[in-house]
Amino acid sequence: MPYRAVVSAELAKLFGILSHPMRIRIIEELKKEDLTVGALKDILGITHSAVSQQLAVLRSHHLVVEMRQGRNVFYHLRKPDLAHWIMEGVGFISPDPSEVEKMMSAIESAKSAWGDEKPQAKRKKRGA
Amino acid sequence: MPYRAVVSAELAKLFGILSHPMRIRIIEELKKEDLTVGALKDILGITHSAVSQQLAVLRSHHLVVEMRQGRNVFYHLRKPDLAHWIMEGVGFISPDPSEVEKMMSAIESAKSAWGDEKPQAKRKKRGA
DNA sequence: TATAGATATGCTAATTTCTGCACAAATTCA
DNA sequence: TGAATTTGTGCAGAAATTAGCATATCTATA
Known part of the structure; x- marks a missing residue:
């Protein structure tokens, strides 16, 4: 209760x-x-x-x-916010030390993919 | 991969x-x-x-x-952000229709409790 | 030795997930 | 009209996984 x-x-x-x-x-x-x-x-x-x-x-x-x-x-x-919120959760994951490198780049890719439609340029919406 | x-x-x-x-x-x-x-x-x-x-x-x-x-x-x-992020997840829960009322007030209480250190003394918000 | 906590073990119970199959709805075409 | 096709839902059952808990033992500080 x-x-x-x-x-x-x-x-x-x-x-x-x-x-x-x-x-x-x-x-x-x-x-x-x-x-x-x-x-x-x-x-x-x-x-x-x-x-x-x-x-x-x-x-x-x-x-x-x-x-x-x-x-x-x-x-x-x-x-749609859900996807955004989920992606913020990435800040709290802690991969195996052995794969930290791999994870970091994966996270970077994922962030840009989730943030924009396309990982590459095409949209220049994100400053800084 | x-x-x-x-x-x-x-x-x-x-x-x-x-x-x-x-x-x-x-x-x-x-x-x-x-x-x-x-x-x-x-x-x-x-x-x-x-x-x-x-x-x-x-x-x-x-x-x-x-x-x-x-x-x-x-x-x-x-x-510490973790707690804050978790609480944002409340925006995506969907309780039983039968308990929506109860949930809404529970969420309100929880929000203020998580947002502030102090839940504020004895609120009297429950009506019907 | 007593306190505070971590950890190992064992049990149980529950949950989840997948595959395959049958069924339903909308569509297409003869 | 109606048979066949496409698209998706839902069930059944098996199987794996696994999660949680209590007890008991072990470590470290005091």
């Missing part, structure tokens, strides 16, 4: 939802554009059933929303 | 670490002040062993740091 328990339980649930690499990947892709199950399947290289089920998990907590269009179902982030 | 897989795997791991209410509670308490295992045990109402083990999980990803003082071991957040 204490609000702390309530809120921390809800947060824990949210974190549980996000504790799967594929679901993170999905959110990452969905940040760039709305996608169908089929498209995600190709991008992620897993079965369409698996994609659908991961989407069901995300949907169950209203992190994504479905929009039917003809025989396609496009998914998009209910709150 | 694609950086996306690397980063999303690391993030998933981080989220996994945070997907337990008690660990969130611990972080919440640690945000306010450094605490010993014994103190946390009293606050959370669980055994000292359980506290210690949850701390071990948090420690394993360097989310908390231990500082020995005499025979006490004080824990504190390695990056």
Whole structure:
């Protein structure tokens, strides 16, 4: 009953939802554009059933929303901020010392990829 | 090896670490002040062993740091921002419709508690 | 020796995830 | 009209994983 328990339980649930690499990947892709199950399947290289089920998990907590269009179902982030917030979490990860180097560059790439549509130039929105 | 897989795997791991209410509670308490295992045990109402083990999980990803003082071991957040970032996650939770009301006020309380050191004396906000 | 905490062990229980399959909805075309 | 196709959902069941807890033991400080 204490609000702390309530809120921390809800947060824990949210974190549980996000504790799967594929679901993170999905959110990452969905940040760039709305996608169908089929498209995600190709991008992620897993079965369409698996994609659908991961989407069901995300949907169950209203992190994504479905929009039917003809025989396609496009998914998009209910709150695009989610992707941004997740990426901020990178500041708290601590990879193996042995892979710190690799991770650092991976993080750099990921940051620019999540921040912009394209990792390369094309957009010069980011100063400094 | 694609950086996306690397980063999303690391993030998933981080989220996994945070997907337990008690660990969130611990972080919440640690945000306010450094605490010993014994103190946390009293606050959370669980055994000292359980506290210690949850701390071990948090420690394993360097989310908390231990500082020995005499025979006490004080824990504190390695990056205090963590608590702030976690609380922002509240924007993405979606409680049961039946408990939305309750949740909303709980969230309000939690926000002020996490935002400030002091939850403010005895608020009387609960109406219907 | 007593206190504070960490760690090892063992058990249990629960959860998650995947594969394959069947089903449903929208579409296409004969 | 209606059969076949595309697209996606959901279930069932197996399997792995794993997470959490309590007890008990071990270390370090005092």
